[in-house]
Amino acid sequence: MKNTLLVIDGPTAGGKTDLAFQWACELACPILSADSRQIFCDVTIGTCKPSEYILKTVKHYFINHIQVDGSYSVGQYEQEVNILLEELFKLHPVLILCGGTGLYIKSIIKGMDQIPLSSEEVKLQSQSLLEEQGIDACRKILAEVDPSYYATVDLNNSRRILRALEVYFESGQAFSSFLNKPSNPKPFDIVEICLVPERAQLYSRIEARVDQMILEGLFDEAKSLISYRHCQALKTVGYRESFDYLDGTITKARCIELIKQNSRNYAKRQITWFKKELIGTQIDSTNPQEIKNIRNQLDELFPR
Numbered sequence: 001m002k003n004t005l006l007v008i009d010g011p012t013a014g015g016k017t018d019l020a021f022q023w024a025c026e027l028a029c030p031i032l033s034a035d036s037r038q039i040f041c042d043v044t045i046g047t048c049k050p051s052e053y054i055l056k057t058v059k060h061y062f063i064n065h066i067q068v069d070g071s072y073s074v075g076q077y078e079q080e081v082n083i084l085l086e087e088l089f090k091l092h093p094v095l096i097l098c099g100g101t102g103l104y105i106k107s108i109i110k111g112m113d114q115i116p117l118s119s120e121e122v123k124l125q126s127q128s129l130l131e132e133q134g135i136d137a138c139r140k141i142l143a144e145v146d147p148s149y150y151a152t153v154d155l156n157n158s159r160r161i162l163r164a165l166e167v168y169f170e171s172g173q174a175f176s177s178f179l180n181k182p183s184n185p186k187p188f189d190i191v192e193i194c195l196v197p198e199r200a201q202l203y204s205r206i207e208a209r210v211d212q213m214i215l216e217g218l219f220d221e222a223k224s225l226i227s228y229r230h231c232q233a234l235k236t237v238g239y240r241e242s243f244d245y246l247d248g249t250i251t252k253a254r255c256i257e258l259i260k261q262n263s264r265n266y267a268k269r270q271i272t273w274f275k276k277e278l279i280g281t282q283i284d285s286t287n288p289q290e291i292k293n294i295r296n297q298l299d300e301l302f303p304r
Contacts, residue, residue, distance in 0.1 A: 003089040003188040004301065007280065008098040009034065009105050010195035011270035012048075012263060013205040015285035019195065020098035021054050023295075027302055029092045030059040032081060034099025034108070039077075040233035042068040045213050045221045046242070068225065068233045078107035089188060094302050102273045109190055109279060115178045118166035125169055126162045141165060146174035152273050154266065157235070191301065192280025193294060196271055201286045206263045210238075214256060218242060237262045 006027075008020045024031050033039065037047040041064045049055075049063060061084060066072050081097075085108075088095055097108060106112075118126075130138055138161050143150040145168050153160050164175035197205065222242035228234055229243050238259055245255035274282075283290040 003092075004094050005085065005108070005186075005188050005190050006094055006096045006298075007105060007109065007190060007192040008096060008195065009100060009102075009192065010274060010285070011202065011267040012100055013202060013209050013267065014100070014195040014197055015205075016098050016100065016195055017048075017050050017054070019285060019291070020096050021050065021058055023298070024058045024096050027094050027096070029094050029096060030061060030088065031096045031098050032084065033060060033062040034077075034097055034101050034104040035063075036072070036074075036077075036101040036104060037233060037236050038063050038099075039065045039072060040068050040070070041066065042225060042228075043221075043233050043236075043239070045216050045218045046236070046238035048209065048213070066233075068228050069231050071232050074103045074107050075112060077104050078112050081108055085188070100270055102270065102277060106277055109186075109192065111184060115175070116167055116171050118163075118170050122166050122169045126165045129165070130158060130162060135161070138162065138165060146176050148176040149174065149179075152269065152276065154269055156237075156240075156262070159232075159235070190279070191298070192278065194274050194278055194280060194282045195285035196274070196282050197284055197286045201284075202267060203264055205286075206267060207260050210256065210260045210263060213238065213259075219245065219252075222246060237266055 006023070008016050008023075010016055020031050035047065037043060038049050039062050040047075050060065054060075055063065062077070062081070085095065097105065099105065126138075129141075135158055138158070139150070139155055142153075142161055142164055146164060149164050153164065155161070167173070167175045167178065196202070218238065219242055222239055223246055225234060225239070226243060226246060229239070234240075234243075241250070241255045241258045241262065244250045244258075245252055250258070281294065283294055285291065
């Protein structure tokens with residue numbers, strides 16, 4: 001039997017962390033995180049990192065992996081994870097990959113698409129467009145030249161929007177045309193489980209999670225990190241709105257409302273992405289029977 005990578009993915013607040021922890025304990029294996037923000041140090045409350053108890057009980061990789069003022073790419077992630085998988089599979093027949101960053105997960109399941117590099121001239125062109133005309137102008141151009149990618153990309157993520165525009169300016173082809181190319185087979189089996197709660201349940205969980213983040217001190221954490229606000233680690237839902245509140249441009253109530261709204265929108269985009277890219281089974285993590293059924297199937301693959 002081949003070694004097996006058990007992938008647990010899905011939208012934010014879908015229950016991935018708890019389920020991965022439970023199964024990692026049962027299978028006596030480590031967890032590799034696939035979260036592009038939890039990978040940074042110091043951003044803890046706003047990224048909903050696993051609790052200290054979970055991190056101490058089960059070995060986790062790629063959490064607190066990069067300094068808060070550092071940068072990290074999906075290409076680096078793919079390279080580092082594949083090297084680590086080769087080593088860990090010598091010790092464990094089953095490993096768990098858990099997270100909601102679609103490109104991270106895709107890079108491991110399917111491999112990265114061979115997307116053209118951008119020249120410095122084109123990078124300057126796209127950056128000037130952003131600075132002179134704003135993100136809305138960039139979004140409008142992307143919608144015109146690559147409606148397929150526009151429909152799935154995080155429209156608040158200027159880095160991804162600019163990257164797509166750079167590829168178009170450089171090659172004359174849509175960024176999406178370079179995606180989903182056939183990949184080489186992996187030297188291990190992959191079992192993917194996508195956790196997607198019923199929509200109303202998911203939104204309720206998101207709102208409860210945001211309320212808990214506020215109680216745990218999100219604003220104090222954001223205040224302590226305000227000097228890093230320009231860094232990759234802080235350009236995400238939760239921190240962006242908190243900085244606006246700390247700047248005095250919005251009220252506390254409006255800040256919390258925006259975090260919940262933007263988190264719901266992000267979850268919707270994640271669901272769209274995973275439905276398109278999914279290779280495995282989608283289950284409702286709030287339905288105990290569905291969890292039990294999938295666990296019974298896993299027992300056949302990985303007897304305890």
